[in-house]
Amino acid sequence: MVTAADATAVDVADETVDKLLDEGTRPGDVLVVTTGEQHPWAQHELSFGEDAYWRQLAEGEDVFCVHTTALPSVGRRAVVVLAVNGGTDSEAAEALPAALTKAGRSLIVCGDPQRLRQLL
Template sequence: MPLIPEEPQIYESVPGPRNAAGAARTPQAPRSTAPLPGPRPTPRPAPPRADSKGPSTPGRPEAPRTPRQGNPAAPPTPAAPAVGGATSAAAQIQLVAATDATAVEAADETVDKLLDEGRSPGEILLLTTGEQHPWAQHELSFGEDAYWRQLTEGEDVFCAHTSAVAHTTRRAVVVLAVNGGTDPEAAAALPAALEKAAERLIVCGDPQRLRALL
């Protein structure tokens, strides 16, 4: 019989320390309640952000379509205004206003623009009707063989006089600087230069004189 009251006393003492331990755990509960679970739901809305990126991914394939549209934009460049509307089956004529004294300078600027547009130097032929281009004068000083060899190699812009146009090869763009010569010489240089142009013929000269010749 005396054991019976002692047992409940033991049982009562047991929950006592458990409650104390529970009280110790309760302060740990706020540690466990640290905002770790809180930010976890926050990354859950992040997937919808990924979804928002999802439509952007199909937009990226559309981006390459824009450069594809940029490639056909190259043909519009030859579609610039032609002189009096004169065109050829192979090339289109464009005019850059200049005087005889500034025609070579205008031709050089035109070549720079073509290179900036992405043209290869070997695609450009520069012709003059009057005095030789300074580049041609310099290269001819080393001999005609070395001079014409550069035309064959086709690695750079080639400059020549229209009197030697028959010796030149056909290139994508021909820039004709009307920097002198008689009207008959300039008139003969225009169709000769046009035959050498596969895509564009850009004429730098006096617009009134050129329209009269055309």
């Protein structure tokens, strides 16, 4: 758990990913999931079309960012970083176990601990 407000959760998640990569985690082993607005990287990549975006997931060479609603389309990765950056309480509550099922080694949640405790 890494403390972050909804407005800062994506930035905190990005910092967390940077630390993981600095510690030797392979980029293709990391999945970033958002509960509110789509991650800026995903927004950018989706501007080139769905096919190009999903092809990057299939290639598995880089950190991949996805909205929680698309998690059923994503396989497991060693590390999942969940940025609770908005969404309804029910969406955030559903994102926690969904993200956990995608995490092979660890799940790191970036969000408001008080809100998350209430959701669990």
